[in-house]
Amino acid sequence: MHLNHYLDHMFNAESVAVIGASNVLGKWGFGIISLLLRNGGRKVYPVNRKGGDVLGAKAYRSLGEVPGPVDVAVIVTAVKDTPAAMEDCVRKGVKFAIVISGGFSEASEEGARVEREVVKIARQGGIRFVGPNCMGHFDTYTDFFTIPFKNPVRKGPVSIITQSGNSGIAVFAQGWDMGLGFSKYINSGNEADIHFEDYLEYLGQDENTGVILGYVEGFREGKRFLELAGDITKRKPVVIFKAGRTEEGARAAQSHSAALSGSDAVSNAAFRQTGVIRVQKIGDLVDTALALVSQPLPRGRRVGVISMGGGLGVISTDALRKLGLEMARLSPETIEKLNSVMSERWSHGNPVDPGGDPIIYPCIWPLLEDENVDAVMVVGGVGMVGGLTALMPIPDLLKDDYARFMEKSEREMLADLERMMDMMKRHRKPVIAASMVSGSVVKSRVYEKLESNYLLPYPGPERAAKALSRLVEYSEYLGIARGK
Amino acid sequence: MHLNHYLDHMFNAESVAVIGASNVLGKWGFGIISLLLRNGGRKVYPVNRKGGDVLGAKAYRSLGEVPGPVDVAVIVTAVKDTPAAMEDCVRKGVKFAIVISGGFSEASEEGARVEREVVKIARQGGIRFVGPNCMGHFDTYTDFFTIPFKNPVRKGPVSIITQSGNSGIAVFAQGWDMGLGFSKYINSGNEADIHFEDYLEYLGQDENTGVILGYVEGFREGKRFLELAGDITKRKPVVIFKAGRTEEGARAAQSHSAALSGSDAVSNAAFRQTGVIRVQKIGDLVDTALALVSQPLPRGRRVGVISMGGGLGVISTDALRKLGLEMARLSPETIEKLNSVMSERWSHGNPVDPGGDPIIYPCIWPLLEDENVDAVMVVGGVGMVGGLTALMPIPDLLKDDYARFMEKSEREMLADLERMMDMMKRHRKPVIAASMVSGSVVKSRVYEKLESNYLLPYPGPERAAKALSRLVEYSEYLGIARGK
The missing domain is CATH 3.40.50.720 (NAD(P)-binding Rossmann-like Domain)
Incomplete structure (x- = not known):
């Protein structure tokens, strides 16, 4: 059998x-x-x-x-x-x-x-x-859970193979906060019988799995892993966090899962050749998966940034450049279009900073239409979710005005969001958002729509930029994006 | 005047x-x-x-x-x-x-x-x-707010000077999530009249300010900044996030706050000489401040790790080693003491992994007493807050048992927490916690006590390790810790 x-x-x-x-x-x-x-x-x-x-x-x-x-x-x-x-x-x-x-x-x-x-x-x-020495598995499609305790988990296209139970649980716990949905979770434990590579082969063929995440301390069948991965990444992305990167970490890994970690540089090179997206943290698994399930693969590295305030523009520019992404040069037509929606105070360049006005979506259209822009990053107080108004104390005598204002604003934002998703598909350009004040995001219908489309903002431009850089990396591997 | x-x-x-x-x-x-x-x-x-x-x-x-x-x-x-x-x-x-x-x-x-x-x-x-071009200021002690909108903010010992309004707001918004408390916020804007350095001098003498945070794009009085900082850091920590680190970021900074960024390497060296703690992200400002207000300064770089599960131990080891911290070698007496509280399945070394049992506090005492350990890092499902039980579905017929179990467990944990804070003071050793599932932390009395003592767990071992490394850096500068 x-x-x-x-x-x-x-x-x-x-x-x-x-x-x-x-x-x-x-x-x-x-x-x-x-x-x-x-x-x-x-x-x-x-x-x-x-x-x-x-x-x-x-x-x-x-x-x-x-x-x-x-x-x-x-x-x-x-x-x-x-x-x-x-x-x-x-x-x-x-x-x-x-x-x-x-x-x-x-x-x-x-x-x-x-x-x-x-x-x-x-x-x-x-x-x-x-197993043995594992924390079970789950499948949200068959509603079968053998893990001993669990955070809430949403059904969706992401599956996890993990050599550490707690690290795997952290993936779907953090995924919950980011609105990510999961299909299967397997904690492979000591892998006395079935190996990581076996699960990988299975998930490569599983139609409920669109993205495969892995937490790995060491491979028992390294060569087979690379062959399998090289085959699967042509059809669906494989994202791996390999722990035990330092000498001491590798030693700790050996006593944990009895896996030999091998050289970190060798793993890096091997991963790259087979199109495996390598990440460095639990959170990166989640962030990368979120971008992979919601965003089109970009055709290049040139990013247009929209930032609420100049400081966030500076931070975003640093973050993107450090990851080897490029700041797009906006075409004169784009500058014209942006002039028509913002006051004279706007930054007149990339990053696009409206200079104090709460304008977000109208800045996105020109960037998506610009041939010099491969991807858009939106960085703001509350991402693409609400506006500054949500944070203002509203006196009683204005409550009615406020409710009407918010209702109108929500209706407009829902329509804008719809338009944005259409344009992302049509132009095949990702729009990645980052929020600086995630805790206070208003759970509106806009939020729900963002969430159900895996478009919730990342907490901070650094995380958004990193997720975007993984998309570019995978897109270049598949030959969709031009290389560096 | x-x-x-x-x-x-x-x-x-x-x-x-x-x-x-x-x-x-x-x-x-x-x-x-x-x-x-x-x-x-x-x-x-x-x-x-x-x-x-x-x-x-x-x-x-x-x-x-x-x-x-x-x-x-x-x-x-x-x-x-x-x-x-x-x-x-x-x-x-x-x-x-x-x-x-x-x-x-x-x-x-x-x-x-x-x-x-x-x-x-x-x-x-x-x-x-x-100002001009600023987002005002606040003082939680006089309850004076001139910012145009705000996230909730807790009164406390941390003050912020920021050249970007939104970045400063992000500091106290993210600080809110981490339980941090703030004294003063100043968005210096274009600094046409008063400069960053003036506010720094003021806060250096302000008795309601225990830690000074700064978001900076460029200094108008660089030499004065270094003189002031060198003087202040002897009395209270100064933590700076300087943006505009890449060429393109510096250019964006210039058009935002008209500040010249200068060379990144030069800033780094200058900061180090004056004892300024330099960080690379908004979140790092918050994380570093949290450790500075709650933790004793360690006398060295040797860290004892307690991890719920081996995988988190591997990740924590990697994180600490990459930051130049050391894995403490536990003394034979410590191993003896740990043997007496855990089953044979425990890892028998550093990182300390109980091997499946939900044991946390009893592992902390031996590490704090060990002369080979300068600091403790606790990494687990829910930090030091609850236990696995909080995540288990409880059938109706056990609700009463569960309530008794939780009540007893809460009482014990409150006593343990009290003991831990005493021991941290007595041995002058920090205990930094990290949680992998922050979203599900139970808001119990234990949580409240952790929060009011600025001891909430960091989301992830990487952030905990980084905060700890800043403590070590500052402690070495002050001559409390032995250098590398």
């Missing part, structure tokens, strides 16, 4: 048993069963040697007692009990296991011995498994 | 007039008068040539009509009307003006001419002024 068939079970199980399900708050076996009982529509069987019930559901003393078939078993037992649990799975005819338990090769020699034993039992019994 | 006396007026005015106060939503003259009428307890006089009333307060047709004395005038008129407004101030005996209006030397030759005229009128009339 092909591995992909096993992995279909992993994401599509109709029945699942949790060996080590628990009523004790704070235990991993509690969090997992609790999530499973609340999500999905599949059969869920708690297995606990004491029997009784778990969270109101009948608990079975052993897997053998479970009445129906079991597609997937989640194993949360102590290390020493894991070989027996895997044997139970073989006897029961389980096809796929998720071994959460820790204390294996990452912890000690004895742990490594038990891990080898578990692999042997699984191989002989025809079972494939994730 | 010494400039400081004028600046006392700026922060302590008993009466203020707004020339150009307006009822029109969205106008700067609207936002400013609206804030002034709601804050403080001082006399506020709207001046509008049409008379009538502004936001329910009687409006005067000219400054001359205002019945009582006026300490400070805020000028929001059009460029061409500004000389006349300044003349009115002279006639009225106003001591200090805040010129918000833009369109002066930053915009055109004609604007520069008018700016010189305004300076001349003010000089001859004995008036000092901020």
Whole structure:
């Protein structure tokens, strides 16, 4: 049976048993069963040697007692009990296991011995498994969650393979704040059976996955990774954060996931050749994915900046230049068009600064129409979301005026936003926004529309510029953008 | 009269007039008068040539009509009307003006001419002024706000001098999210009269200011800045973000604040010699200030890391090493102590990873007691705030158990936090926390206590490590920490 068939079970199980399900708050076996009982529509069987019930559901003393078939078993037992649990799975005819338990090769020699034993039992019994020492997985399309606790997560096109459970959770937790949506999450753990590369191959073919993110400490099949990645990046982007970049970090990685990190420079070169987008932080995974799912790939490096105030223009220029992007030279026609919408105080060049007036969208059209501009970055107090007015205290006697003003302004902004998205598609130019005061963004209908189109502003021009530079990098790799 | 006396007026005015106060939503003259009428307890006089009333307060047709004395005038008129407004101030005996209006030397030759005229009128009339082309100022201690709109701001020890209004606003907006408190904000604008250096000298002596932050595009009195800074940094930290670092950024800065940026490398060297902490982003100003107001200065670069999960340990190690900090070698006694609080699965070294158990505070005590450790960094799902349990779905039948569990856990954590703050003081070691899932931090009493002590976790180990490295840098400058 092909591995992909096993992995279909992993994401599509109709029945699942949790060996080590628990009523004790704070235990991993509690969090997992609790999530499973609340999500999905599949059969869920708690297995606990004491029997009784778990969270109101009948608990079975052993897997053998479970009445129906079991597609997937989640194993949360102590290390020493894991070989027996895997044997139970073989006897029961389980096809796929998720071994959460820790204390294996990452912890000690004895742990490594038990891990080898578990692999042997699984191989002989025809079972494939994730882990051990992992924090499970999820699939938002089948509503199947085997992680022990979770932040809220939105359904969407981004999938994550991670060698660190917490780092993966951080990706979708931070993704939530940025409005990003996820399809699948896999914490590969010690990769005793299935490797990072296997999941990558699967997601490369998965139609619910549009962007693949990876947190990696080291590859068990480096050559295969590069071959796979080189193939997949032609169809969908692969973004990797490889940790263990310093000598000490690599040492810490080795004792964590037992993965050899190798030279950082070598990884860099290899990634670049295969079109993998390499990033340096958890947050960069999120920021890059957000740009990839919402923006057209630009045809060059020339950026037009619209900044609310000159200071933000200076900061944005620095940020873009440091990343090797270029400040577009606006054509005389563009200057003319901008003259017609702003007062004389505007900066008359790139960055475009309206000089105190709260003008945003009308500055975007001329830049998108300018052949000298490949991408637009909008940096302002509240991004493209509201206006200065949202931050002003409104006296009671003007409340009605204010409500009318805001309603009109919202209606106009929604129409402008629609127009912007049309123009982005037509001209194939990204429009990346940054906000300096994210905390106070008004949750208006404009905000909702930005969010549902993955267009929420980045917190700060540096993050926006970095995301844009990744788009350019990928676009150049694919031959859509001219190279440097 | 010494400039400081004028600046006392700026922060302590008993009466203020707004020339150009307006009822029109969205106008700067609207936002400013609206804030002034709601804050403080001082006399506020709207001046509008049409008379009538502004936001329910009687409006005067000219400054001359205002019945009582006026300490400070805020000028929001059009460029061409500004000389006349300044003349009115002279006639009225106003001591200090805040010129918000833009369109002066930053915009055109004609604007520069008018700016010189305004300076001349003010000089001859004995008036000092901020701006023009600025976004006002505030003082949370006197509750005096002349900015045209604002995010919420907390009273505290940090003051900001900024050559960009929006960048300064971003500092206290982002500071709000991080729990930071502010004393004074000054947007110096074009600095036609008072210079950045003047405000710096004032804040150096201001007892409500414990940390001085600056956003700078260029210095008008570079030599004086260095002399002042060298003197002040012996008493209180000065943190500067200098924008215009790239050639194109410097060009944008010149057209924004008409400031010459000079060489970036030269600034760097000069800053270092005078003990100025130089940062590279708006967010770094906030992060550095937060560490400076809450943490003891460390006596060296050796960091002990506690990480929830191995992956975060790897990321943290990379982040610290890249900044030149060192991974502390834990003493055998510390390893013993840690053995006694954690299961065998713990990492048995630095970074300290409990291996799946939600243990945080008990790992901190041994590190603070270890002579090989100069500082502690705690990186986890929810920082030092809650535990995994906060993210677990709780079934109804366990709600009571859960409430008891959380209540007990909160009580313990509050006691632990108290103990940690005591130990930080006693051992003079910082404890910097980072959270990977800031959005979901539970707003508990623990959170409130962390917040009121400026101890909220940084979003991500990179930001925590950077803040820590600034503490080390400043500590080395003061001779408290051993150098590299």
